[in-house]
Amino acid sequence: MSEVDMAVIKPEMMKSYIWIQTMDGAIQQVEQEVAMFCPMICQEVIQKGMGSSKNCAISLPQRVSPAMLSLILDYCRFHQVAGRSNKERKSFDEKFVRMDTKRLCELTSAADSLQLKPLVDLTSRALARIIEGKTPEEIREIFHLPDDLTEEEKLEPLKNTTDDPRIRLLNRLYAKKRKELKEREKLKDVDAEEEHVDDRSVDDLLSFINGGDGDSKGIKTSKNKKKNRKRKDLQKCAPSNEAIETPKKESNAASSLCHNAEVDHELQSSLSEKLKLQDAAGEIFAPTVEFDDVDIDDEIDPALKEEIDREVEDFARILNSDWPERMQELLSLGQERRLTHLSVNGNGALKGHASMPSFPL
């Protein structure tokens, strides 16, 4: 070891050394003043009197591998010199953390176990810089994170097992949306002839599944409408409205299709699916508010209306094409709560979306 060599070559320097044992059993000598920069080692020497000879070598925590120890000692060796300027130290730090993320994580862990706070700060900031501004997929790739959130969990970053007022809010919102959907179809019956058949099937579909639900929910929505009149402008101007509208329609149908007593759960999932479409966890930063009780029935601008109509038609077409088979499957499979993926058969409208409301398959 170079330290030992130095001790032999320059005996007049009288550097004291302490003995350190890493987790692989190897014992080495380290300059005392360098090693004492680490609080944990310092503690061992002062409080327990360890490290003075090979027999009582200070054994380092598991997380400090020999390679990491070497890096940490380099850091300590530089910084324990008193005369360095802030600029020098900063420059050293910047160069020091340039390493692959795997080693950076290991170094953070090792520094933390030695209680070397300045180094932990430095490496934490470096890791944060890596994370900043990247999408979840990118981050998962860099850090080899398992993609182990179930679709459901990915879609709902919020855990709502209790009777959360937001769930009630969501229910009302969806009820309103469903009502709106129905009304829109009714309106379109007046204008468009070709779509007439499709709309009616969707309409029938909904009423067939919902039974009396649609109506009762409809009553609720009108109450809400009065309350939220003043919040209308919010929905109007939100740029990503179109994207939201589409999945909501589909999920409405989805939730209605699933014979399910736990309506809350379905709505939640359908909402979550929408969330995922716009980057789940970051959803709360999107201009449009899912949790808002927004009155959308009247004041949507024409461009938006067209979008909505288009999406409805698309969806209706899909449903109608697959419907006979699906109905069979659904009826035979009965009431399954868990939603799984809907595999889309190359239908243009649905392709754009990363995930869809699932039907029990």
Place this chain on the structure above:
Amino acid sequence: MDTELDRISSLPGHVLDQILSVLPIRDAVRTSALSRKWRYQWSQIPQLVFDTQCASITSPDQTIVKHYLVNIIDNVLLLHNGPIYKFKLSHRDLLGVSDIDRWILHLSRGSTKEFVLEIWKGQRYKLPSCLFSFENLTHLELFNCLLKPPSAFKGFRNLKSLDLQHVTLAQEVFENLISSCALLERLTLMNFDGFTHLKINAPNLQFFDIGGIFDDVSFNNTSLLTLVSIGLYANVKNDRHVSRGSSSKLLRFFVNLPHLRRLEIQSYFIKYLAISKVPSRLPKPCMDLNYISIRINFNDFEENSAALCILKSCPNLQEIEMLGRPEEQADVEPQTGFWGDDQWKCLFGQLRLVKIVGISGIRSELDCIKFLLSNSPVLEQMTVKPASIEGGWELVKELLRFRRASTQAEVIYLEP
């Protein structure tokens, strides 16, 4: 296989907290979509910072912007799970809306230690009374706020640092606030209204930085105060008749600052200190003072006397900075012979650095420079920077002539 490669998720919780705390809030929240382990990791970070960078939306309609921001903060607060030690709200587009009351109420139920609120535009935001029940507060920073604590308010027992800028509070509110926060160490006060007498009764105060318009400043029980920076932003009319009877403001100012180390006299504060009789020297010298900076009108007799009095009473000064007020100096009849008078001999045994800025080359300025040069045997550097190019050459000629007590001294002329 993946768990073997995934090193970051196995870092200890406090380290992950640290990483997430350094991230902007948006990125921190997004980590909940990474993996099972990360799902709720962000919700425990102990600090929440909502500033202009964290979310921006451009829209001509202020209501949209407001709703957008309010929505974000509402959601983050709801999803957050754990103590919030630091909360900062400083978004350019968020006015003093009533939603802030709601958030402060939410925080008051926890143990927030640092609270920063900056209302960038609009009128003063009136803080809700629940703010005054923050038991664990150690740092409070407010910008553009109105403080009206409830009558039962007994002070922030743990407050160490207070930063109030563009605030409104009543005189007694201010005095109570200062005297009831016994642990207060740092006080910053800029551009305030509602009170004009600064009675500072703070036994632990070390750092004091104020700038504003006030009538009076007095320190009481402030023996730990080491750094004082005061700027009086209004020109004090020196009414001789009124001030004759009252005691010297200069004496009163220094009497309770025995351990002062750094002093900055900014704007018109030297004029305030010059009110009423200025002694030739302070009764007790400021032995600890090693840095002083004075903004001065070199043509004003009272200001010059006050400055000289202070300088003569600080034998251990290491660094002096004198800043001229050139806009004023042109008006008055130039004073002569003030600093050049040989009886003003005093020794600056430790003085190493002098900075003279904003001068125009008039007699009293040159005399002052000469005075400093001839009384500082260990001076290393003096820099002189005039206010304008005019007369620069004349100034340099004069500077060349001056005798220097220190053989090591460099006199450097800086371009304006």
